[in-house]
Amino acid sequence: MDILNFISWIRGGRQVTSVDPDKTLVPIGIKDSRRDDGYLAAAITVEDFANQVGGLQTVAVDGVTITGDGTPGDPLVAAAPTPSYKVYTALLTQSGITAPAATVLENTLGTTVTFSYTFAGQYLISFGTAPNFVKTTFLASPLNADASNWFLFANKFNAPTRIALTTRVNGVDTNNLLNSTFIEIRVYN
Numbered sequence: 001m002d003i004l005n006f007i008s009w010i011r012g013g014r015q016v017t018s019v020d021p022d023k024t025l026v027p028i029g030i031k032d033s034r035r036d037d038g039y040l041a042a043a044i045t046v047e048d049f050a051n052q053v054g055g056l057q058t059v060a061v062d063g064v065t066i067t068g069d070g071t072p073g074d075p076l077v078a079a080a081p082t083p084s085y086k087v088y089t090a091l092l093t094q095s096g097i098t099a100p101a102a103t104v105l106e107n108t109l110g111t112t113v114t115f116s117y118t119f120a121g122q123y124l125i126s127f128g129t130a131p132n133f134v135k136t137t138f139l140a141s142p143l144n145a146d147a148s149n150w151f152l153f154a155n156k157f158n159a160p161t162r163i164a165l166t167t168r169v170n171g172v173d174t175n176n177l178l179n180s181t182f183i184e185i186r187v188y189n
Contacts, residue, residue: 021047086131088113088185094178099123100165103180109187121173125163125185135188138163140181152181 009015024046029039068076086109090102100115100123107113112128138154153166163185167177 019046021045021050082189083108085135085186085188086110087187088183090183092178092181092183094123094167095176097175100178109185113185119173120175121167121177123165123167125165127161130161131185131187137186137188139184139186152177 022045025043026046026049028042028044028049030042031038032040063081065079065081066076067079068074088107088109089105090107090113091105092100092102092115094100094117097117097120099117102113102115104113109127109131110129111131114126114128116124116126118124140152140154153164153168155164155166167174169177
Protein backbone atom coordinates (compact mmCIF):
# COMPACT_ATOMS: atom_id res chain seq x y z
CA MET A 1 0.00 0.00 0.00
CA ASP A 2 1.48 3.35 -0.91
CA ILE A 3 0.71 7.04 -0.52
CA LEU A 4 -1.26 7.12 -3.77
CA ASN A 5 -3.89 4.88 -2.16
CA PHE A 6 -4.29 7.37 0.70
CA ILE A 7 -4.57 10.27 -1.73
CA SER A 8 -7.22 8.49 -3.80
CA TRP A 9 -9.20 7.65 -0.65
CA ILE A 10 -9.23 11.30 0.43
CA ARG A 11 -10.22 12.49 -3.04
CA GLY A 12 -12.93 9.83 -3.16
CA GLY A 13 -14.44 11.08 0.09
CA ARG A 14 -13.37 8.07 2.14
CA GLN A 15 -11.91 10.17 4.95
CA VAL A 16 -13.77 9.77 8.26
CA THR A 17 -13.71 11.64 11.57
CA SER A 18 -15.07 8.91 13.86
CA VAL A 19 -15.03 5.11 13.86
CA ASP A 20 -15.86 2.10 16.03
CA PRO A 21 -12.43 1.65 17.67
CA ASP A 22 -12.59 -2.13 18.18
CA LYS A 23 -13.80 -2.87 14.63
CA THR A 24 -11.76 -0.39 12.61
CA LEU A 25 -8.25 -1.01 11.30
CA VAL A 26 -5.49 1.50 10.74
CA PRO A 27 -2.91 0.61 8.07
CA ILE A 28 0.66 0.66 9.37
CA GLY A 29 4.12 -0.25 8.15
CA ILE A 30 6.13 -2.69 10.26
CA LYS A 31 9.93 -2.52 9.90
CA ASP A 32 11.10 -5.59 7.93
CA SER A 33 14.65 -5.66 6.62
CA ARG A 34 13.83 -8.58 4.27
CA ARG A 35 11.72 -6.32 2.08
CA ASP A 36 13.25 -3.99 -0.52
CA ASP A 37 11.31 -0.97 0.81
CA GLY A 38 12.08 -1.98 4.43
CA TYR A 39 8.46 -2.23 5.60
CA LEU A 40 5.70 -4.87 5.67
CA ALA A 41 2.13 -3.59 5.28
CA ALA A 42 -0.07 -4.51 8.25
CA ALA A 43 -3.10 -3.27 10.17
CA ILE A 44 -3.98 -2.64 13.81
CA THR A 45 -7.32 -1.83 15.40
CA VAL A 46 -7.84 1.76 16.47
CA GLU A 47 -8.47 0.51 20.02
CA ASP A 48 -5.19 -1.48 20.17
CA PHE A 49 -3.25 1.40 18.64
CA ALA A 50 -4.67 3.88 21.18
CA ASN A 51 -3.88 1.50 24.06
CA GLN A 52 -0.27 1.09 22.92
CA VAL A 53 0.37 4.74 22.19
CA GLY A 54 -1.62 6.07 25.13
CA GLY A 55 -3.46 9.33 25.11
CA LEU A 56 -2.11 12.76 25.81
CA GLN A 57 -2.06 13.28 29.54
CA THR A 58 -0.20 16.53 30.29
CA VAL A 59 1.93 18.71 28.06
CA ALA A 60 3.32 22.16 28.89
CA VAL A 61 4.29 24.55 26.09
CA ASP A 62 5.38 28.14 26.76
CA GLY A 63 3.75 28.06 30.19
CA VAL A 64 0.40 26.77 28.87
CA THR A 65 -0.53 23.34 30.25
CA ILE A 66 -2.66 21.01 28.13
CA THR A 67 -4.28 17.99 29.80
CA GLY A 68 -6.59 15.21 28.64
CA ASP A 69 -6.43 12.63 25.90
CA GLY A 70 -8.79 14.27 23.42
CA THR A 71 -11.64 11.77 23.84
CA PRO A 72 -15.18 12.86 24.71
CA GLY A 73 -14.70 11.49 28.24
CA ASP A 74 -11.36 13.28 28.70
CA PRO A 75 -11.28 16.32 26.38
CA LEU A 76 -8.21 18.46 25.91
CA VAL A 77 -8.14 21.39 28.33
CA ALA A 78 -5.63 24.25 28.12
CA ALA A 79 -4.76 26.33 31.17
CA ALA A 80 -2.71 29.52 30.96
CA PRO A 81 -0.40 30.33 33.85
CA THR A 82 -1.56 32.81 36.46
CA PRO A 83 0.29 36.08 35.91
CA SER A 84 2.68 37.05 38.70
CA TYR A 85 1.34 40.62 38.71
CA LYS A 86 -1.63 42.81 37.88
CA VAL A 87 -1.06 45.81 35.66
CA TYR A 88 -2.33 49.23 34.65
CA THR A 89 -0.83 50.43 31.36
CA ALA A 90 -1.71 53.71 29.67
CA LEU A 91 -0.48 56.52 27.45
CA LEU A 92 -0.66 59.92 29.19
CA THR A 93 -1.09 63.28 27.49
CA GLN A 94 -1.29 66.60 29.35
CA SER A 95 -1.49 70.26 28.33
CA GLY A 96 -2.08 73.56 30.11
CA ILE A 97 -3.35 73.24 33.66
CA THR A 98 -5.41 70.09 33.12
CA ALA A 99 -5.09 66.60 34.55
CA PRO A 100 -3.30 64.06 32.36
CA ALA A 101 -5.66 62.25 30.00
CA ALA A 102 -5.08 58.49 29.91
CA THR A 103 -5.54 56.20 26.94
CA VAL A 104 -5.81 52.92 28.86
CA LEU A 105 -4.08 50.02 27.12
CA GLU A 106 -4.69 47.45 29.88
CA ASN A 107 -6.11 47.46 33.39
CA THR A 108 -6.12 44.21 35.37
CA LEU A 109 -5.80 45.94 38.77
CA GLY A 110 -9.51 45.54 39.42
CA THR A 111 -9.88 49.19 40.42
CA THR A 112 -10.23 52.60 38.80
CA VAL A 113 -7.16 54.77 38.25
CA THR A 114 -7.65 58.53 38.04
CA PHE A 115 -5.30 61.44 37.34
CA SER A 116 -5.40 64.96 38.74
CA TYR A 117 -3.44 68.18 38.28
CA THR A 118 -1.94 69.81 41.37
CA PHE A 119 0.26 72.58 39.99
CA ALA A 120 2.89 73.08 37.27
CA GLY A 121 4.47 69.73 36.48
CA GLN A 122 2.79 68.03 39.47
CA TYR A 123 0.15 65.33 39.04
CA LEU A 124 -1.42 62.66 41.21
CA ILE A 125 -2.43 59.11 40.34
CA SER A 126 -5.20 57.86 42.64
CA PHE A 127 -6.72 54.40 43.00
CA GLY A 128 -10.30 53.42 43.81
CA THR A 129 -8.96 50.56 45.91
CA ALA A 130 -5.43 50.93 47.17
CA PRO A 131 -2.91 48.44 45.75
CA ASN A 132 -0.26 46.80 47.92
CA PHE A 133 2.38 49.52 47.63
CA VAL A 134 5.10 47.25 49.04
CA LYS A 135 4.75 45.17 45.86
CA THR A 136 4.09 48.04 43.42
CA THR A 137 6.47 49.21 40.68
CA PHE A 138 6.13 52.09 38.24
CA LEU A 139 7.59 52.19 34.73
CA ALA A 140 7.50 55.18 32.37
CA SER A 141 8.90 56.11 29.01
CA PRO A 142 8.28 59.26 26.95
CA LEU A 143 7.26 58.43 23.40
CA ASN A 144 7.65 61.90 21.93
CA ALA A 145 10.73 62.91 19.97
CA ASP A 146 11.20 66.25 21.77
CA ALA A 147 11.84 64.65 25.17
CA SER A 148 15.41 65.90 25.51
CA ASN A 149 16.55 67.17 28.87
CA TRP A 150 13.36 66.53 30.80
CA PHE A 151 12.56 64.05 33.50
CA LEU A 152 9.55 62.20 34.84
CA PHE A 153 9.63 61.28 38.52
CA ALA A 154 7.19 58.96 40.28
CA ASN A 155 6.96 58.81 44.06
CA LYS A 156 4.69 56.87 46.37
CA PHE A 157 2.78 59.65 48.02
CA ASN A 158 0.29 59.34 50.83
CA ALA A 159 0.63 55.58 50.39
CA PRO A 160 -1.33 53.48 49.90
CA THR A 161 -3.67 55.64 47.84
CA ARG A 162 -1.65 57.84 45.48
CA ILE A 163 1.45 58.14 43.32
CA ALA A 164 2.86 61.60 42.61
CA LEU A 165 4.20 62.36 39.13
CA THR A 166 6.54 65.24 38.43
CA THR A 167 7.67 66.47 35.00
CA ARG A 168 10.71 68.68 35.12
CA VAL A 169 12.98 70.51 32.64
CA ASN A 170 16.36 71.78 33.85
CA GLY A 171 15.24 71.50 37.47
CA VAL A 172 11.95 73.39 36.95
CA ASP A 173 8.58 71.64 37.28
CA THR A 174 6.91 72.10 33.89
CA ASN A 175 3.53 71.35 32.24
CA ASN A 176 2.91 70.14 28.68
CA LEU A 177 5.57 67.40 28.70
CA LEU A 178 3.32 64.35 28.78
CA ASN A 179 2.69 63.64 25.13
CA SER A 180 1.73 59.97 24.66
CA THR A 181 3.96 59.09 27.59
CA PHE A 182 3.84 55.38 28.38
CA ILE A 183 3.27 54.39 32.01
CA GLU A 184 2.86 51.01 33.60
CA ILE A 185 1.96 50.32 37.21
CA ARG A 186 2.58 46.72 38.28
CA VAL A 187 1.33 45.21 41.51
CA TYR A 188 3.00 41.85 42.15
CA ASN A 189 1.17 38.97 43.84
